[in-house]
Amino acid sequence: MDDAAALFDTEQADRLPPLLGLACLVVLAGLALRQPLLAFLGAVVAVTLVLALLWRRVGLRAVHYTRQLSTTRAFPGELITMELILENNKLLPLPWLEVEDDIPDGLATREAQLEPSFKPKTHVLRTLFGIRPYERIRRRYTLIPQRRGVFRFGSARLRTGDPFGLAFTRQEIDERTELLVYPPLLPLEVFQVPAEHPLGERSPLRPFLEDPTRYAGVRPYAPGDAPRRIHWAATARTGEVQVKHFEPGATPLLALFLDINTFQHYWEGLDPEKLEHAIALCAALARWGLDAGYQVGLYVNAPQAGGERLIRLPASRHPRQLQRILEALARLVPYTGYRIERLLASEARMLPWGATLAVITALVTPELERTLIRLYREGHTIALFAVGDAPSLPSRPGFVIHTLEDLPNATMAASSA
DSSP states (O other): OOHHHHHHHHHHHHTHHHHHHHHHHHHHHHHHTTOHHHHHHHHHHHHHHHHHHHHHHHTTTTEEEEEEESOSEEOTTOOEEEEEEEEEOSSSOEEEEEEEEEEETTEEESSSOOEEOSSTTEEEEEEEEEEOTTEEEEEEEEEEEOSSEEEEEOOEEEEEEOTTSSOEEEEEEOOOEEEEEOOOOOOGGGGTOOSSOTTOSOOSOOTTTEEEEEEEEEEEOOTTOOGGGBOHHHHHHHSSOEEEEEEESSOOEEEEEEOOOOSSSGGGOOOHHHHHHHHHHHHHHHHHHHHTTOEEEEEESSOBTTSOSSEEEEEEOOTTHHHHHHHHHHTBOOOOOOOHHHHHHHHHTTSOTTOEEEEEESOOOHHHHHHHHHHHHTTOEEEEEEESSOOSOOOBTTEEEEEEOOOOHHHHHHHHO
16 A cells, blocks of 8 residues: 555544544434434444444554565576465454555566556555454465566555444554575576587696596597606507596686676666576586586676675585575676676686686677686686677687577576476
8 A cells, every 4th residue: 555545544534533423412412302213323323433443443453464485595487385374363353454565576476466566676465354353364375486586575564444444554564575586597408508518628638637646547648638648558558549547636626707798888788688698507507517526616797785896706516505606696786897807817816727717798808808818828728608799719629619599588487497
């Protein structure tokens, strides 16, 4: 209900005391004039007005309302149960009680039609109850998130009155709830990225990954292998060039750099479809990297809701690392003027030599290309995922480039469901 409706209810209720006084005068006049019908009618009106004032005064006392979600974490398209619980802990029944819930945009429901709200980015779920003394009522609704993000449910407003519709009372309850919707977690094949080698063919020569003191056997020679690693005895025995193979001495590291810029200048705005496509791809790469045994970190040139200016999650193999990355992407606020090449240049200095840098962007600028070439020459493996236009750089060993077509949000949501 808006403020105008509340003012109307108050003005209507303020008329009741004078009417009650007038009804009492009618009763007295009927008794004085020995007119029993007039006195009876006056008494009926007076009792009705007294009951209306009683409902207005105590109607919402000892009434408790709560909103519960079956989960506070979900993916787009996932079904969430929202339960509304109403309790009347007093002897007075409530023939009707109307509840208005603020439901954030981006959530759909099957069982009810959401109404427009005067609040921005909000709809209203209106529910009508009839509740007896000391009764508890539960109503369940199915919510369906349409996109990733943080969804904050606002306050709830309760409104009740007497059965005759003469007086009303209302109350606002601060029943705030937060729902975090992750980006859709899809297979890499959905993005036309090969799941076997999304970062390109991994070179067997990575000194920071292999410990030369931990001999593991031999394997066939591959381009890029150093001559000093050739196992001459095995080569003579098999007739094919064999090289020494060592066990990993450290866990490989994958640093995901997500660029939220979709236009050259930040004042041009954003392309929501390309941005959500890039975010979903970043989530898919994070899951792939952790499954493949990488330490995975996340760096974004945008803040989280209520967080610092830039998102920085250090690389880790912790069991909750994927959840941390998904939560950061869900809370991501797409607002920045910070260039991804600046973020790359500052963060790459703190990463170990040979780390794999995966850059997901919808805007491949000449400055970004020059930065990636420099990092490649410094010994990092580069994987560039361009959402939209193809970059001018060619792929080469240790520098793989994927050009991705736009993926509609509806397709991503449907696939995750």
